[in-house]
Amino acid sequence: MKISLIIPSRNNLKYLKWSYDSIRKNQGNHEVEICVADDFSEDGTEEWCKQISTKDLQFKWIRNEGPKRQGLVILNDRLINEVATSELCMIYHADMYLCPGALDEIEKHMMPYEPGYPVSGLPVERIKIPKTIVSLTRIEPPLHPDGPEKVLLDCGIEPEEFDEEGLLTQLDRLKTKDKTTEGVFAPWAFWKKDFQEIGGHDKLFAPQSKEDSDIFNRFHLNGIKFVQTWEGFVYHMTSRGSRFNPYSGGAPGQNSPEWIGTTTRNTKEFIRKWGHAIKHDQYLKPIVPPKYDIGFVIKNCNNQLLEALEPWCNRVYSDQSDQELYEYGTVEWLKTSFNIHNRVVPINIEPSNDILVEIDGHRFGNEEYRHIQNLAEIIQDSGEIGEFELGNLQITINDLTTYENDLIIAK
Numbered sequence: 001m002k003i004s005l006i007i008p009s010r011n012n013l014k015y016l017k018w019s020y021d022s023i024r025k026n027q028g029n030h031e032v033e034i035c036v037a038d039d040f041s042e043d044g045t046e047e048w049c050k051q052i053s054t055k056d057l058q059f060k061w062i063r064n065e066g067p068k069r070q071g072l073v074i075l076n077d078r079l080i081n082e083v084a085t086s087e088l089c090m091i092y093h094a095d096m097y098l099c100p101g102a103l104d105e106i107e108k109h110m111m112p113y114e115p116g117y118p119v120s121g122l123p124v125e126r127i128k129i130p131k132t133i134v135s136l137t138r139i140e141p142p143l144h145p146d147g148p149e150k151v152l153l154d155c156g157i158e159p160e161e162f163d164e165e166g167l168l169t170q171l172d173r174l175k176t177k178d179k180t181t182e183g184v185f186a187p188w189a190f191w192k193k194d195f196q197e198i199g200g201h202d203k204l205f206a207p208q209s210k211e212d213s214d215i216f217n218r219f220h221l222n223g224i225k226f227v228q229t230w231e232g233f234v235y236h237m238t239s240r241g242s243r244f245n246p247y248s249g250g251a252p253g254q255n256s257p258e259w260i261g262t263t264t265r266n267t268k269e270f271i272r273k274w275g276h277a278i279k280h281d282q283y284l285k286p287i288v289p290p291k292y293d294i295g296f297v298i299k300n301c302n303n304q305l306l307e308a309l310e311p312w313c314n315r316v317y318s319d320q321s322d323q324e325l326y327e328y329g330t331v332e333w334l335k336t337s338f339n340i341h342n343r344v345v346p347i348n349i350e351p352s353n354d355i356l357v358e359i360d361g362h363r364f365g366n367e368e369y370r371h372i373q374n375l376a377e378i379i380q381d382s383g384e385i386g387e388f389e390l391g392n393l394q395i396t397i398n399d400l401t402t403y404e405n406d407l408i409i410a411k
Contacts, residue, residue, distance in 0.1 A: 001107040002031040003189065004084035008075040009094040010039035011247035013048055015240050016094040018159035020052070020059075026100045030107070033058045035083045037075035040066035043247070060084075071207020072242075077200040080192060090189040095240035097162070099171060102136050105232030106189045109134045109180070128191070133219060135188045135228045138236040139167070139174065143244075143253050149183045149228065149283045157237055157252050167235055179230040183283035184216050187234055198222055199410030204273065204337050208242060209259070210266040213278045213286070218408045220286040228283065265335055271311040272338050273407065276376050289376035291404035295353030300361035303328050309359070310344060312372050319347040354399035355379060363392040 005023065009016045016036070023032060038045045038061060049061040060083050064070045070078075080089055088110060110132055114125035139151045146152050151174055156162040198218045205211035220226075243250060243259040250256030271277055275294065279287040294313040298305065301318040306328055310316050318325060325344055333340040357375070359368070368391050371378065378390065379397065387396045 001103065001111060002033070002086045002088065003103065003106065004033040004035050004080075004086040004089045005092045005187075006035050006076055006079045006084065006089055007092050007094055008037040008039055008072050008079070008241070009041065009045060010069055010241060011041045011043045011045070011245065012094045012241050013041065013043045013045045014159055015237065016045065017048065018162070019092075019094050019096055019098070022097040022099075024056075026098045026102070028101070028103055030103045031058070031086075032103070033060065033084065033086055035079045036061040037070075037079050037083075038063040039069045039071065039075055040064045069207055073201045073203060073206040073208055073211045080195060080200065084192065087192050088189065089192055089195070090187050092187045093236070093241060095237040096187060097164075097167075097235040097237075099139075099233040099235065100168070101171075102232040102234065105136065105229040106134050109227050109229060110189060110191075130191060131194060131223050132225050132227060133184055133188050133190045133194075135184050135186075135226070136232045136234050137228060137230050138185070139233050140236045140238050143238050147282070147284075149181070149185070151233070155235060159237075162235075171233065174233065176230040181228045181230070181283040182226045182281075182285040183228040184219075184226040184286070185284055186212070194219070194222075194224065198408055202273075202410040204269055204410075205266050207262065209262040210270045210278065213280075214270060214273070216286045217274065217288050218410070220288055221405055221408050226285055268311045269336060269338075272336065272343075274404070275312065277373065288404060290380050290402040291407065292376060292379055292402060293354040293399070294375065295351045295356050296359055297347065297351060297356055298359045298361060299347070301359075302361060305361050305364065306344065307332070308369070309372065310340075312375065313357070314343070314353055315351075316344045317347045317349060317351055318344060322346065354397075354401060356396045356398070358394040358396075360392060365392075367391050368393055 020034065023034060036049055038049055046063055052059050053061060062078060062083060064075065076091060111126040111128055114127055137151060139153050141154045141157050142152050143157065153170060155167040201211045202214050205214055243255055244252055245256055248256035248258040250259065275291045276289050281287060295315045295317060296309055296313045297317045299319050301320050303324060306316065306318060325346065329340045329344055371390050371393055382388065382397065385397050
């Protein structure tokens with residue numbers, strides 16, 4: 001099997017070296033092209049990439065010369081579209097150790113044997129299965145809460161303290177033969193054609209944060225089958241390229257200010273785009289509620305309430321003064337790629353949305369906010385045109401057309 005591993009890296013050299021060594025050590029009989037993007041690093045990554053590329057003909061790299069970082073959204077797509085030569089790729093992180101046999105599992109699920117093969121004396125034939133994404137199971141130290149989609153095992157949180165022997169002695173015990181679930185997360189292998197069909201990552205989420213949840217939603221809507229194998233693993237030191245990166249002000253278990261800023265912004269961008277927060281099952285398979293055209297008509301509004309509610313609909317009709325609306329828009333437009341002045345308008349404009357939610361700011365509390373957060377599912381369950389009350393919310397459904405499929409291809 002030929003596969004291209006896609007690895008952006010920013011001031012992450014210590015982990016990148018460790019990860020590279022594990023790939024070359026444990027790639028088995030597969031042809032592995034390692035594609036690295038140096039995102040304006042200042043820790044010697046550029047020099048190391050130059051050196052490795054002279055020795056390893058299957059190592060390819062590009063560099064963002066700055067002065068600003070480009071992030072995962074841009075660099076993943078550049079590596080996939082401009083650098084990788086394999087039709088099979090895998091999004092990979094520089095803080096991951098590739099366990100022995102992991103790529104065999106990718107091949108087994110992405111390229112199974114032709115029925116009846118192998119037959120003695122005949123060449124082995126494999127079928128390429130389109131519309132499939134395969135994730136390896138992550139083994140992680142206990143820096144994040146446990147979950148059914150991963151394995152917690154402390155084999156170190158730094159390359160210099162990594163207990164490789166201890167990990168390898170545990171692998172057979174951790175494997176569950178023929179077990180698969182439907183979660184999707186890094187590292188995830190995919191056919192380049194399926195990635196390009198939906199336009200890759202959405203630049204709305206550049207430089208990074210929530211871009212993965214967005215693209216997984218779009219893959220799901222486009223008919224992709226998700227497979228998580230429980231026979232192939234990576235050891236993941238977790239979030240060393242962004243969230244816990246010391247170059248960004250983070251540390252193991254400590255979020256960097258940079259990450260807090262991007263994830264706060266992009267959480268709101270995700271809600272504006274999809275109309276709901278990130279949703280998935282216990283194994284991290286995406287759940288995508290319908291996307292409706294919703295307008296909020298808010299009386300007794302203020303900027304605090306406006307800030308909380310605006311991302312959850314297509315348009316807000318507010319009874320605030322023109323000056324208050326202008327002030328909100330002036331602040332918020334710097335934080336979003338959406339046309340905020342088109343999303344927030346005076347209440348005297350005739351509403352034109354398919355669904356209207358009337359809100360009284362004086363009677364809006366936690367219960368109403370919970371309803372807003374689950375509004376898509378509530379409307380879906382109602383299933384009919386008409387009016388109804390939900391707590392202190394008055395909901396009018398004029399049209400149940402849904403628009404989530406319009407979001408599949410990144411604009």
